[in-house]
Amino acid sequence: MMVGKDQDLGLSLSLSSSQNHHLLQLNLSPSLVPSSANQCYSPSGIFPRTKQALLSLIYPNTESLRAETRSFLKGIDVNRLPSTVDCEEEAGVSSPNSTISSSLSGKRSEREGNNNGDELEIERASSHGISDEEDGDTSRKKLRLSKDQSAILEECFKEHNTLNPKQKLALAKQLGLRPRQVEVWFQNRRARTKLKQTEVDCEFLKRCCENLTEENRRLQKEVQELRALKLSPQFYMQMNPPTTLTMCPSCERVGVPQNASSAVDPRSHHQLVQSRQPRHITINPWAPSAPIPHRPFDALHPRS
DNA sequence: TATATAGGCGTAGTTACCTCA
C-alpha cells in the first residue's frame, strides 16, 4: 500500500504539472492520521545496532559529525541521563510500562492514579538530568536534546513516524533517554509535521482560489464579448445559416452534412436501422450550451 | 455472543522553559 509517508513535510501534494492536470492529490498525510492507533506499527528492527552505525548513515563524514557534536556538546548536555538511568534501562525496568511519566497525565492518571509517588519523583529528577537536591521544587526544567540525538530521532522519524514499544525502547536505550521522552518527541514531531503540512495545504488552496477567481473573471469577460458580438448586425451577415446536423438514431452520433442539402443518410451509416428517421438538430449558437465538463482545478494551471 | 472495563496509544491543545535577536 502506498501510504504517503510524510517525511519532513513529505508533501504527497502533487502540484500541477502539465501532464496531470486533473490529478490533484491533496494528500493530507494519511499516515499522520491513522485510522487506528494500532495500525501504524511498522516492522521492527529498523534501527542500526549502534548509534555510531546509525549516525554513519546520517553523516557519512563521521569526522565532521564528531566535530559538530563536540562543538555542540561543549556546553552541558542536560540530556545525558545519570548512569543510574542507563542501568535502569539496561535492566528493562521501564519496559513493562514505558509510560510511567505518561501515567501522570490524562485518562491514565485517573486509571493508574496509584502510581508510586517516589518513582515519579525519581522519574522527574532523572528526566531533567539533575540531582534530587537540585530539583527540590516541582517546576519542570526544560531539557534540550543534543544535536546527534535529534538527528537520530529525525532519521528514525523518516523511517516510521510512529514507534512500537520495542522500537521505542531500543531507541531510548540507544539515545540514553527514557522511552517516555522518545514517545513525547515523536508525538511532538508528528504535530509539527502536521502543522507544517496544514500551512502548505492552506497556501495551496489559497492559490487555487486565486486561480479560480482569475479564471472566472476571464470567462465572464469572454461571455460579455460574445454577447456584444451577438448584438452586432455585421456578425449576422458573416454568419452561416444555422447548421443542420443529423443524428443517427442508432448510435446517436451527430453527423455534419457536407452540404446543406444532403444530410447524412443513416441507412448508409447503419444499414440495419431503417425504421427510425434521423433526427435533425438545429444548432443555436446562442442557446445555453451543454454543461461544460467539469475540469477540476483546471484553473490551477493558468494559460501561459 | 454481547457488554463493561482496563489499558495502550493517538491527537489537539496548552504550559513552561530555553534561546536568541
Add this chain to the structure above:
DNA sequence: CCTGAGGTAACTACGCCTATA
C-alpha cells in the same frame, strides 16, 4: 541586563481500539 518572540519538551484531556473477564 531586559524583553518579547519563537521553538520545543512535557503535560493534560479526551477519543478510539483491543483484549479480557
